[in-house]
Amino acid sequence: MNGAQAILESLKRENVDLVFGYPGGAVLDLYDAVYQAKFPHILTRHEQGAVHAADGYARATGKVGVVFATSGPGATNLITGIATANMDSVPLVCFTGQVTNPLIGKDSFQEADIVGITTPITKHNYLVKKASELPRVIKEAFFIARTGRPGPVVIDIAKDVFTTMLDYEYPQKVKLRGYKGDFTGDEGQIRDVVEALGEAKRPVFFIGGGVTLSNQTEVMREIVKNTGIPVVSSLMGLGCIPAKQDGFLGMVGMHGSYAANMAVQKSDLLIGIGVRFDDRVTGKIDAFAPNAKIVHFEVDKAEINKNVFSHYPVIGDLRWSLPIFNEQLQGSGEDYLNRFAKWHKQVVDMDRECPFSYKTNDKVIMPQQLIDTVSSMVDENTIVVTDVGQHQMWAAQFFNSRNPRQFITSGGLGTMGYGLPAALGAKLGCPDKRVVLFTGDGSVMMNCQEMSTAADNNIDIKVVLLHNRVLGMVTQWQRMFYGKRYSQTLLGGKTDYVKLAQAMGMEACRIEKPQELEASLEKALNVKGPMLIDVMLPANEDVLPMVAPGAQLDNMVLGGAEA
């Protein structure tokens, strides 16, 4: 068996059923093996498309996403996607070709130092110069990518390794002296939290992507149900608790709900679970949750005290800590529901008084109205993918996410161009689910070549284009903080997205009037095969509420239907 065949054999052992990639000189031998083995592979139209698609696949399925790319520009085209996955803790293994061993370090044709370039944006990376190392390296890479706090791993492989013969044996176990992958911690830390809860009057759960990543949604829901403690979520945590559940206050932070932000600010015990206290959540850090003791359930020790000081850290995998927390709460004999009933009612009332809202009219379709309408038309067996910008925040606010892995978005890095390829990956990972992408006329252009991938492979995604002829989120900031000087944010409006999609081989339609919104959407969403729905929207709508950058959370510009 040669190196290329050994890679495919190892992928089979890791239960990989699909690879996303793009061929090139340094990986010709790998692709020859793909051809001969008929290994399932999706050819995207850009390496960035491949890595985002693998990311969408990984987020939708919980499995490791796998990418192939060639050396030099092929590999550097992955960088944005690797950084995106790294920020949101998405498990990926990216195989990149490298120039042949004798040419490494000579500035050879299509050579780039991918290990050096990706070191700050990967969980780990390798340069493989000997074929005999492949089985061990691949075994380690998958183990590292999926365990603990998941993340991307890059394996850079010298071209001659693909054709070198080796005695193949896939290792049973991983031997790493510096990484164990099972993160159980100190139960005493959990007892301390239960004790602190015994004295708390206004506790709040702040949940994040970690709950989804560790598949602990059910336990989390049980804890919430048994205690009646109000819940706020980061962007990455959406879907863990059904959006419409009583006591779930929605997203917290810069564009969070009034009730979520107020609850955090009034809280006396803020229980962070699988979160990293990002600056988009905390606002002014010194004024964040000023009355609260902070609890932090977290697998990554380096997150503790990084942004916010934790009075009660619980270091360990949520798979270990949450079930024990649940048991200890049940064993405590406390009637939490009763104890926190008044606080629960107080925040729920706040949420009812000041929900996410918007004004409609009969002239133009409002972006929030569009999200709301789509949300009402699809069942919970739907995955929503977003790009980045205003539409992303409106989707977070108005889409009714009911399940984990249902709301897929680039949170930490905020990568425009993520949405379209990620939607393709999500659909390929979950063929039985409906996949809807919300994107903007700015974002979609950043990887619009992937419409071709959707069409050629007949990948059934619905692209809902929130088309307002501006780079919306930037214009919003320019409107609010830069005296309406719209520097380089007004798109010309000449591009016909319907024709663009059609030229790529997709179906497409346009919706312009609020009167036709429901009927046209209903029709378009039920077309078989990939479809772009170009929805014309006003350019000057703001995402609200908004906490200005650097302001404290309870200092919100509200807006909405009442304004």
Place this chain on the structure above:
Amino acid sequence: MKKYILAVLVDNKPGVLTHVSGLISRRAFNIESISAGYTEDEDVTRINIEVSVEDDRELEQVVNQLGKLIDVIKIVNLGLVDSIVRELVLLKVRATKGSLADIRNIVDIFRGNIVDVSPENVVIELTGSQSKINAICEMLEDFEIIEIARTGAIALSRGPIPIKNM
């Protein structure tokens, strides 16, 4: 700013120094010096990092972020345990017939060695604490220091227990 010496045991594999230095630059940590070398275990390299931090929280971040690297096996802050800290310096100093005796005197006082002599210069080798090295450099400035090579600080804890067992 407070200085600490971290002893970091890492896998002796290619790319490890890239990972460590990449992390330091990405997290914008202040590094005074860094050195690496083989250890009693051939699979393990020891990296000695001297860091400057504002406070304990920053120190904790440095240690925890380094600890996350897959090839880092163990980190011990030797600034927090009783330990011996040394640095080696090589100094090339302008020396004439007239000044050689004075230079030798200074080197003797600091218990250093002259390891190379030419008609125009000497090379001095000196091991010691950083303050001692700074002091000899100051003394030799009058004679013109042509070149300095310093290793950065390395440290070892006192007593029989190696850091891998701490």
